[in-house]
Ligand SMILES: Cc1cc2nc3c(=O)[nH]c(=O)nc-3n(C[C@H](O)[C@H](O)[C@H](O)COP(=O)(O)OP(=O)(O)OC[C@H]3O[C@@H](n4cnc5c(N)ncnc54)[C@H](O)[C@@H]3O)c2cc1C
Ligand SMILES: *[C@@H]1O[C@H](CO)[C@@H](O)[C@H](O)[C@H]1NC(C)=O
Ligand SMILES: *[C@@H]1O[C@H](CO)[C@@H](O)[C@H](O)[C@H]1NC(C)=O
Ligand SMILES: *[C@@H]1O[C@H](CO)[C@@H](O)[C@H](O)[C@H]1NC(C)=O
Ligand SMILES: *[C@@H]1O[C@H](CO)[C@@H](O)[C@H](O)[C@H]1NC(C)=O
């Protein structure tokens with residue numbers, strides 16, 4: 013079959029003006045979709061960020077597009093204005109400052125683009141890039157189908173999918189990005205086009221992990237699958253049970269017959285004010301089977317509390333928002349080993365135990381399976397750029413997060429997280445257990461997730477970037493997030 017692919021038009025000439033001019037022109041062309049400091053629409057976007065670090069930045073103006081063509085016009089206006097930098101915001105759940113907001117530039121808040129439409133045969137969901145996963149799950153619930161998306165419903169479709177995306181269903185269908193059949197995307201010159209297996213297939217693959225380096229995605233078309241209710245268990249254990257908990261986790265992760273319905277997060281929490289550790293596990297089974305055998309070993313560990321229920325994804329994902337706090341994410345990936353996880357705990361306890369910054373800090377160390385089963389889907393769906401392959405074997409991802417109320421402590425918390433990650437990485441390396449992969453959606457600003465995809469992926473991304481963004485708009489003028497221009501040099 014022959015497809016007619018949309019062609020690229022030429023980029024416009026560069027004029028040196030500034031952000032003021034750029035906001036004025038946007039306002040002239042897009043009217044009340046553009047807001048300024050002190051106006052309700054501006055404040056609404058500012059107060060919708062998950063972290064205080066993001067909410068604290070003050071853009072010169074905020075654009076809330078309501079149709080994809082608004083984004084197209086906005087990029088065409090912004091691109092030629094030298095010095096007019098911009099940020100792209102989905103549901104604002106990336107914690108680091110500047111990833112989806114900007115001081116003095118233009119923030120494009122995509123949340124108005126959130127329509128959901130299931131294809132007549134129910135096989136593809138088209139969803140606006142600014143939607144939250146909760147909007148998606150609530151829409152899909154009556155149809156008994158689902159898509160692979162965030163576990164917490166408040167998270168955005170845009171950021172999660174462009175950075176990979178771990179869902180409850182990932183062992184069955186892969187990363188969330190692997191389930192994208194088509195991206196509708198605005199390119200650097202303002203062209204609105206579609207990227208899929210048949211048209212712009214390089215861009216299609218590059219967007220699966222390439223984050224905000226290639227364009228502004230306005231719509232995702234996601235492959236659906238039949239899905240009923242889920243089985244949800246939680247277990248809280250004392251820290252003295254870490255041995256058996258980590259053994260159970262490792263047995264699940266490294267099982268040669270990984271059960272594809274497994275969605276497990278083992279979490280260690282540390283409160284610097286009370287100096288107390290506790291273990292909290294979320295064990296989801298994506299089939300309505302109460303207390304499935306795969307979690308039997310974990311369930312048998314003596315617990316402070318435990319619960320099991322059958323529920324829908326729409327209600328499971330409907331989590332209460334957290335109060336305004338500072339947040340930090342950092343990550344690393346390891347080959348499965350219960351002994352090494354105990355070592356990680358000791359390193360963390362040594363690093364964090366006596367650190368009690370002003371206002372206190374809570375550390376949440378989450379371990380999530382990265383089974384080769386999950387990595388086997390990409391090859392069948394046009395590939396992605398994440399660079400993790402099934403033949404590398406079963407691994408797990410560590411997400412180290414910190415939350416703290418007092419912004420005075422930002423620099424020290426970041427520094428301590430860095431020290432913890434670097435000590436853990438060097439131990440893992442020495443023991444041959446470190447994978448190079450750093451999951452972009454969990455990475456700290458001081459990490460280099462794009463480089464972690466490997467040289468082939470980086471070269472491929474650079475090629476696609478040069479083709480679709482010859483003037484490097486998304487490198488130079490969208491400064492937030494992980495940048496190919498920086499990490500490509502590493
Ligand atoms: C409470 C919580 C739960 C989480 N749960 C999960 C989980 O279950 N699985 C998982 O994999 N991750 C999870 N994450 C991590 C999550 O994937 C990232 O935080 C992700 O960046 C959030 O996407 P967003 O659109 O909400 O974020 P934003 O901060 O709005 O965007 C994140 C990045 O993506 C870019 N971006 C967003 N939309 C677009 C677009 N349309 N076009 C181009 N670039 C865009 C932004 O520029 C920014 O750099 C979770 C995070 C939090 C805070
Ligand atoms: C969805 O599943 C429920 C329960 O099995 C059933 O009652 C309902 O008819 C199904 N809906 C559709 C659209 O298939
Ligand atoms: C693929 O993209 C082309 C344009 O680039 C578009 O015409 C076509 O409908 C897209 N295919 C799918 C399956 O979305
Ligand atoms: C941490 O411990 C302190 C002191 O016990 C308590 O007041 C605070 O609520 C705890 N914080 C969290 C997030 O649990
Ligand atoms: C689970 O909780 C129940 C009470 O809610 C308790 O009786 C039981 O011992 C717990 N299971 C384990 C393994 O600790």
Ligand SMILES: *[C@@H]1O[C@H](CO)[C@@H](O)[C@H](O)[C@H]1NC(C)=O
Nearest residue numbers: 240241322323324325327328
């Ligand atoms: C699924 O779980 C919900 C509760 O979240 C319940 O109301 C509904 O009846 C369940 N559906 C089926 C088919 O069991």
Ligand SMILES: *[C@@H]1O[C@H](CO)[C@@H](O)[C@H](O)[C@H]1NC(C)=O
Nearest residue numbers: 251252289358361362365366
């Ligand atoms: C953490 O470290 C402190 C200080 O060295 C020590 O007293 C404590 O026992 C450790 N906690 C655990 C659970 O090992």
